[in-house]
Amino acid sequence: MxxxxxxxxxxxxxxxxxxxxxxxxxxxxxxxxxxxxxxxxxxxxxxxxxxxxxxxxxxxxxxxxxxxxxxxxxxxxxxxxxxxxxxxxxxxxxxxxxxxxxxxxAADELPLMVFGDQEYPEETRLKYRFLDLRREAMQTNMKLRSDVVMSMRKRMWDQGFREYQTPIITASSPEGARDFLVPSRLHPGKFYALPQAPQQFKQLMMVAGFDKYFQIAPCFRDEDPRADRSPTDFYQLDMEMSFVSQQDVFDTIEPVLQGVFEEFGGGRKVDTDWPQISHADAALWYGTDKPDLRNPIKMQIVSEHFAGSGFAIFASLLEQDGTEIRAIPAPTGGSRKFCDRMNKFAQQEGLPGMGYIFWREKTADSVAQELGIPVKEAQAKLKSGEVEGGMEAAGPLAKNIGPERTEAIRQQLGLGVGDAAFFLGGKPKAFEPVAGRARNVIGEDLGLIDKDRFAFAWIVDFPIFQLDEENGGLDFDHNPFSMPQGGLDALLGDPLHVKGYQYDLACNGYELVSGAIRNHKPEIMFKAFELAGYGKDEVMKRFGGMVNAFKYGAPPHGGCAAGVDRIVMLLADEANIREVVMFPMNQRAEDLMMNAPSDPTSDQLMELGLRVIPQD
Missing domain, CATH: 2.40.50.140 (Nucleic acid-binding proteins)
Known part of the structure; x- marks a missing residue:
């Protein structure tokens, strides 16, 4: 035996x-x-x-x-x-x-029980992660993660991709986050970086003629933690293809993710229609570039109904350049109690409040108030038909802008009795995040979200540049390696109007995929970086390896990366990414089990030629 x-x-x-x-x-x-x-x-x-x-x-x-x-x-x-x-x-x-x-x-007295469903502080769970991982829910999550990765690999191989590994110790690359730097012993005073993504290497593979690459790639970013993001490292399904358009990339990755969600989604519906929504429309309709389409609420511009109206706050606001008023429809939210709750939400978000209108059946109280008569007399007039019943608009905004404007708003939003609408105004970039969160809260509180479903949407047409409000110059809005739509000619016009062949995939309010058709022409790359304030010498210093490669017959290419941790988090129906990562850091980017980060020894510092400056 x-x-x-x-x-x-x-x-x-x-x-x-x-x-x-x-x-x-x-x-x-x-x-x-x-x-x-x-x-x-x-x-x-x-x-x-x-x-x-x-x-x-x-x-x-x-x-x-x-x-x-x-x-x-x-x-x-x-x-x-x-x-x-x-x-x-x-x-x-x-x-x-x-x-x-x-x-x-034998086991000592346990700091946490494996049997049962007791809740323990995160500090205890992470310090004794080896015990926490013995629990049934954690075993299930980790097996799910392993199975998902295996399925991804198989589906990529089935589409003709091969897996290649890229370096872990490399040079710094701008991916929108801080690098983890690694000091060099052989080259005192110089540093390597842990890769934020295999971006440059996978593009170099395309130049080298490998055509279809993928990798379950570790990525390292020194970021502030969130519930859906690790503060140190994460894994992604990274892929790149040569001789492709944006749609080719979509057509390749969609069946991979569709299949994974159908295989491991536990019977939940997986949408097969993945709409392509422009970045501008996503901001307008949902207040975010990662919308949750399970929520049917779609915001609209209603500025025309407030311009020159009796509501002075919005009317005067609209006299300023670049301002607008947006409405957030709230089907079934037509009660004073719910409107007051959303007003309180706005105050918690740092706003003085949030305007609202709600529609209800006309009441004797409102008729009495409107006509200045006793309630009993109003009841009689309603009953006799002397005063027409039906629907009426209520709330401070309705009184200020009058019945005609209020009715026009109702018709534009497609609302009726028992519904409400909330309003925010100003410069869109300033209020869009709050509007997006308000949309989520309204959808959640009113039970409008279909929880038993995965809803996907491609967000496309990202702007290449944004205005740096501090110095008035241009900066990259997203990935600097994206091909501008229109090529070099587009960069000769207004840079703020230039869109990129750049895209994200959103699912249930999370960004799952980010990618682009790459800028593979040196002259276009130099011009794009020049507009963002980087001279040719600086570009060659930072990205010389890739730029030099593009001088030797670079093919058009593009790809994307899908976040493995976040995908598993959705499939496991977990609210925190640490529930699907084997050995995660805490909110302060500390490994409580292995005591990292730790102090280096004097010998280590001396060997590297480094000195630690004490922090006050």
Whole structure:
């Protein structure tokens, strides 16, 4: 028999009754039923119930084991009484009577329990991650992650891609985040960088003629943590293709992700229609470039209804250049209570409030107020038809702008009785983020979001440049290596109007994919960087390897990268990315288990020619 096991803890069933078996695993739970011990023995694959009574030669020794001890047992497979069968367990028809026992690893008092669903502070979970990972939910998440990566690899190979590895120690590359720098021992005072992405190398592969590349690539970025982002490193499905257009990239990656979400989505609906939405429209309709399309709310511009109106705040605002008023429709949100709740939300976001209108059936109270008559008289007039009933608009804005403008807004937004609309105004870039969050809150609170669905959208036509408000100059709005639509000619006009062949894929409010058709022509690259304030010498210093390669017959090429961690987070229905990463950092980018980052020794610093300046 094998030294540690003849079967896993998920394999035994009625067909094994009467056999002598050997199992190894962890003590999940111990139950003492008056001289009979029941132990749930767990390994990576499942659970088996083992029992012992006074007839077992190791009963006394088994009585000493506790939760999470690692043990080996030998025993006989017995059929459970029919009344004791556990149909929820693959091994639920049998149990193993223990004849022999070996303690493989005793456990100290546990800082967190593996059995059960107790909640523990994040600090405890991360410090004792090896115990946290033993829990069923974490085992399930990590197996899901592994299976997703395997599926991605297979689907990419099936489309004619090969996997190639790119360097981990390299030069700094601008990917929109801070680099992790690595000091060089052989070149004192100089530094390598951990790659934020394999961007330059995968483009160089296309120049080298490899045509189709992919990699499950580790990426390193010194970023502030968020629930959906690691502060140090992450993995992405990275791909690049030669002789392709933007649509070719979409047509390649869509079936890969569609298949992964259908395979691992747990039966949730996976949309097959992936709309392509311009960056400008996404900002207008959703207030974000990663919209959640499960939420049906689409914002609209309603400036014309407030220009010259009795609502002085919006009317005067619209007299300033570059301002507008947007409405957020709220189907079924037509109550004073809900409108007050959203007004409070706006105040928590740092705004003085948020204007609103809601529509309701005309009431005797409102008629009495409008006509200056008693409520009973108003009731009589409504009942007799002397005053027409039906729908009325309510709220401070409705009173200020009057019934005609209010009705025009209602018709434009397609709203009716029981609905509401909320309004924000100013320069769009200033209020769009708040408007986007308000849209999410409204959709969530009103139950408008279809939670049992994955909804995808390509966001396209990103601007290449943005205005730096501090110095008034231009800066790259997104990836500096994207091909501008219109090529060099487009860069000779107004740079702020230049769009790039650049795209993101959003799903349920998260960015899953980012990519572009690359700028593979040196003259276009030099011009783009010149507009952003980088001279030719600076471009050659920072990206000389890639620019030189483009002088030797570079093919048109493009690609994208899909975030593995974020995809698994969605599939696992987790709200925090740390739940699907094996050994994550905490919110302060610390590894509490391995005590990183740590202080270097004096010898290490001396060897590298470095000195640490103490921080006050």
């Amino acid at each position: 094998h030294t540690f096991r003849s079967h896993t803890c998920a394999e035994l069933n009625k067909a094994h009754v009467g056999e002598t078996v050997r199992l190894s695993g962890w003590v999940h739970r111990v139950r003492d039923h008056g001289g009979v011990l029941f132990i749930d023995l767990r390994d990576h694959y499942g659970m088996t119930q083992v029992i012992a009574d006074g007839d077992s030669p190791v009963f006394a020794e088994l009585d000493k084991v506790r939760s999470e001890w690692c043990i080996r047992i030998d025993g006989n497979v017995l059929a459970r009484d029919e009344s004791l069968v556990n149909p929820g367990l693959p091994t639920g028809e049998i149990e193993v009577f223990v004849r022999d026992l070996e303690i493989l690893g």
